[in-house]
Amino acid sequence: DVKVTQSSRYLVKRTGEKVFLECVQDMDHENMFWYRQDPGLGLRLIYFSYDVKMKEKGDIPEGYSVSREKKERFSLILESASTNQTSMYLCASSILWTGGGYTFGSGTRLTVV
Amino acid sequence: QQQVKQSPQSLIVQKGGIPIINCAYENTAFDYFPWYQQFPGKGPALLIAIRPDVSEKKEGRFTISFNKSAKQFSLHIMDSQPGDSATYFCAACVSGGGADGLTFGKGTHLIIQP
Numbered sequence: 001d002v003k004v005t006q007s008s009r010y011l012v013k014r015t016g017e018k019v020f021l022e023c024v025q026d027m028d029h030e031n032m033f034w035y036r037q038d039p040g041l042g043l044r045l046i047y048f049s050y051d052v053k054m055k056e057k058g059d060i061p062e063g064y065s066v067s068r069e070k071k072e073r074f075s076l077i078l079e080s081a082s083t084n085q086t087s088m089y090l091c092a093s094s095i096l097w098t099g100g101g102y103t104f105g106s107g108t109r110l111t112v113v
Numbered sequence: 114q115q116q117v118k119q120s121p122q123s124l125i126v127q128k129g130g131i132p133i134i135n136c137a138y139e140n141t142a143f144d145y146f147p148w149y150q151q152f153p154g155k156g157p158a159l160l161i162a163i164r165p166d167v168s169e170k171k172e173g174r175f176t177i178s179f180n181k182s183a184k185q186f187s188l189h190i191m192d193s194q195p196g197d198s199a200t201y202f203c204a205a206c207v208s209g210g211g212a213d214g215l216t217f218g219k220g221t222h223l224i225i226q227p
Contacts, residue, residue: 004156031214033214035214035217040122040219041219042119042202042217042218042219042220043157043202043215043217043220044217045214045215045216048214058214090156090157092156101147101159101162102147102149102157102159102215103159104149104156104157104158105156106154106155106156107154107155107156
């Protein structure tokens with residue numbers, strides 16, 4: 001019954017590496033989102049997309065980019081990973097105009113060393 | 114303003130007690146207020162949500178109270194159980210407007226002691 005799948009649960013990368021986090025949803029949702037979760041800071045929106053090839057910056061887009069070539073897949077890219085990007089990354093999807101009924105993946109815990 | 118302020122940051126309640134988590138917002142355009150529950154190692158899951166045309170919504174042991182004039186809403190958990198121990202996030206957004214996603218509170222780590 002998995003609906004939003006994040007490709008990795010844990011990742012360890014070196015500073016300066018290019019990192020790809022993948023997210024796939026099987027619910028035919030238009031909206032997809034990337035959040036990062038840090039203790040005491042809650043969930044912060046990095047990027048979102050409401051259609052294929054469309055992307056919008058969230059609150060903290062610096063150091064990140066995204067790609068959405070297919071409706072079901074939304075990728076987060078760290079162009080040059082830094083230690084301050086060590087975090088839990090959560091992908092979510094929703095129906096367009098749904099008003100917030102998001103389905104989240106289980107998250108990817110990224111450690112940059 | 115997009116901020117949603119959530120309190121307390123952490124909360125410990127005895128089994129059977131009624132934990133209350135509060136949230137306040139500033140953007141009067143927000144019209145959808147969900148609560149998410151997150152267990153360790155899992156992503157957040159939608160628990161209950163309310164729109165500002167009602168002042169209260171109940172689903173099982175979970176109740177949202179909404180005060181539009183004060184721009185505040187809260188989550189109450191009746192007859193709390195150890196299995197309710199989790200992190201709870203309130204959130205808000207403008208529905209149906211191509212909005213920039215949900216704005217989340219910073220979360221409340223709830224522990225229900227047996």
